[in-house]
Amino acid sequence: MGGAKRLKRRAKKRLGLFDPLQILPFRGYGTRECLVVSGRLLEREGVIHDADEAAASEDATRASNGRLDNLRASIRRFRSDEIPDARIAVRFGPVRQEAVTDEEGFFRLELPLPEPVEPGWKEVELELLESMAGSEGIRAKAHVFVPPDEAEFGIISDVDDTVILTRATHRLRMIHTVLFNDARSRKPFPGVAAFYRALEQGPDGKGINPIFYVSRSGWNLYDLLDAFFEVQDVPHGPLFLTDISLIEPKSKALGEGQDKLTRIRGLLETYPSLPFVLIGDSGQQDPEVYGTIVREHPGRIRAVYIRDVTGPRRDQEVRAQMEQLRALGVPALAVGDSCEAARHAVDQGLIGRSALSLIEESSRADEAPEKVSDESHEGGSTRIL
Numbered sequence: 040m041g042g043a044k045r046l047k048r049r050a051k052k053r054l055g056l057f058d059p060l061q062i063l064p065f066r067g068y069g070t071r072e073c074l075v076v077s078g079r080l081l082e083r084e085g086v087i088h089d090a091d092e093a094a095a096s097e098d099a100t101r102a103s104n105g106r107l108d109n110l111r112a113s114i115r116r117f118r119s120d121e122i123p124d125a126r127i128a129v130r131f132g133p134v135r136q137e138a139v140t141d142e143e144g145f146f147r148l149e150l151p152l153p154e155p156v157e158p159g160w161k162e163v164e165l166e167l168l169e170s171m172a173g174s175e176g177i178r179a180k181a182h183v184f185v186p187p188d189e190a191e192f193g194i195i196s197d198v199d200d201t202v203i204l205t206r207a208t209h210r211l212r213m214i215h216t217v218l219f220n221d222a223r224s225r226k227p228f229p230g231v232a233a234f235y236r237a238l239e240q241g242p243d244g245k246g247i248n249p250i251f252y253v254s255r256s257g258w259n260l261y262d263l264l265d266a267f268f269e270v271q272d273v274p275h276g277p278l279f280l281t282d283i284s285l286i287e288p289k290s291k292a293l294g295e296g297q298d299k300l301t302r303i304r305g306l307l308e309t310y311p312s313l314p315f316v317l318i319g320d321s322g323q324q325d326p327e328v329y330g331t332i333v334r335e336h337p338g339r340i341r342a343v344y345i346r347d348v349t350g351p352r353r354d355q356e357v358r359a360q361m362e363q364l365r366a367l368g369v370p371a372l373a374v375g376d377s378c379e380a381a382r383h384a385v386d387q388g389l390i391g392r393s394a395l396s397l398i399e400e401s402s403r404a405d406e407a408p409e410k411v412s413d414e415s416h417e418g419g420s421t422r423i424l
Contacts, residue, residue, distance in 0.1 A: 059083045060122060062165050064181035065261060068251070068277040070309065071155035074183045076129050076163050077147035077293070079258065080140045082120040121145075126168040129181075131161065137168070138292075143282065145258075145292040158187035158247070184277060186249040190313060191241050192341050192389070194276075195303055197319040198254035198264065200348050202227055202235075202273060228346075230377030230402030232273045237381065237394035238316065239274045244391050249313075250276035253302045255323070257281055300328050307336055314339050316389060318380075320346040321353055321373065326360040333369050342387055343371040344380045377402055 064078040121144025129136050131150055138146035150163070160182050167177035186193065199205040204226065239248050256264065258280045268275050279302045282290045290297075307315065317332065317340060319325025326345050333340050343364055345357055357373050364371035370387050374380045381398045384390045 060167065060177050062127065062167060062177055062179035063262065064163075064165055064179050066265065066275060066277045067163070067181055067183035068249070068306075068309070069150075069161075069183050069185050071158065071185055071188075072152055074131060074150040074152065074156075074161060074163060074185070075147070076138075076150055076165075076181050076183060077145065078127075078165060078179070078181060079144045079261075080122040080125050080127065080146070080167065081144055082122070128164075128166040128168050130164040130166075141290055141292040143290045143292075145282075145290045147292045147294075156185060158185045160184050182275075184249055186310065186313065187247050189246070190248050191246055192248055192314045192316055193306070193310060194235070194238050194248060194250045194316045194318065195306060196235070196250065196252055196317075197299075197325055198252050198278075199256060200320045200322045201318060201325075201346055202231055202252070203267065204228060227267075227271050227273055227405070228377065229405035230381070230398050232271060232405075233394075233398040233401035234377045234381050234384075234390075235274050236272075237390040237398060238384065240390075240394070242388050242391045244394065249310075250274050251306055252276055252278045253299050254279070255281050255299070299324075300331060303328070303332055304335070307332070307339060314341045316340075316342045316344070316384075318344045318346075321349045321357045326357050330360055330364060333364055333367055337367070340369050342384065342389060343369060344383075345371075345373045347373050347375055 059082070060080060061083045062078055062080055064076075067075050067077060069075050121140070121142075123140055123142045123144060125140045125144075127138045127140065127146050129138055129148060129150060131152070134150055134152060136148055136150060138148045140146045161184075163181040163183055165179045165181055196202060235250060237244075239250055240246055241248050252264075254264075261278065261280055264278060264280075265275075267273070279297075281297050282293060303317075317325075317329045319329060326343075329340075329343050329345075333343070343361070345361065347354060347357070349357070354373070361371040361373055370383070372380070372383050374383070378395075378399050381390065381395050385392050385395055
């Protein structure tokens with residue numbers, strides 16, 4: 040399949056049939072000595088593949104797109120034409136390297152730095168180094184986060200049914216959510232944005248604790264999810280998604296280990312002195328994955344929060360998992376809503392007590408416009424974290 044894409048690329052280049060190209064940069068992460076930069080080269084095909092552009096556009100700022108508009112955009116996302124074997128220049132200050140896109144249009148490289156950089160978000164310049172019909176001068180900027188040395192902890196969070204209600208345990212409902220909702224019509228669970236901001240700021244309200252999002256959603260949804268964080272005021276962070284190719288080979292640039300467990304292990308290795316808070320839901324395997332991490336990395340996990348979205352049978356399994364983690368000395372809690380998690384986080388010294396009232400107020404405000412209905416998940420109710 041990769042060979043077919045290369046033949047298609049050569050034919051389109053020779054005949055000048057490319058749609059306008061776009062470099063889609065992914066939010067990256069790094070240390071003061073090295074930045075990890077990744078992205079994808081795509082034909083644009085009418086979909087806005089940039090969070091800043093999406094947030095500034097009419098589509099992101101008006102009430103919401105129509106359902107048919109969202110469906111058409113979703114179809115275009117999953118029919119995207121990726122550009123393999125293209126050279127991308129990656130520049131940060133005086134440092135320059137080249138990356139080559141793989142069969143799925145992905146690229147990734149680690150950019151060693153000659154001098155340590157200050158913490159915070161860094162802009163890395165990207166440029167397509169070859170001319171294709173109608174696509175000269177293709178550039179983009181990748182944003183890479185370097186945590187400060189004084190960060191107290193990092194946060195690793197699932198996305199589906201943890202930040203956003205996607206009904207991942209119900210296949211048809213999840214597909215409906217993916218196809219018919221845009222960045223504005225998708226809603227975070229009440230209080231999530233305020234709770235995550237409080238975790239980001241830490242107990243004194245002045246910190247910059249890094250947040251990382253790890254999801255089983257496909258990379259074709261990256262622009263939609265990143266725009267969602269922007270318009271819903273959920274703190275940005277590097278977003279690790281999954282190459283969901285069923286027939287085509289998996290991305291070589293992104294590596295073999297795209298599962299949640301491997302991603303989390305990599306983050307703990309990248310930041311060996313940083314403890315983490317893990318947040319997920321009971322719908323899939325988050326309790327089991329997080330339990331493995333706790334056992335593999337004693338002393339590294341400050342707390343585990345699991346949002347309860349399942350029925351009694353799964354609830355019993357999750358309660359047993361949480362009890363096992365508490366027996367290992369890790370505060371672990373299955374919660375019903377953001378406020379319950381926040382109250383526990385105050386007691387654990389993860390957020391300031393003054394943040395609790397803001398989270399409670401935010402939860403009430405988030406619930407006011409549109410009540411989140413109690414959806415049945417395996418006989419249980421949809422609760423909130």
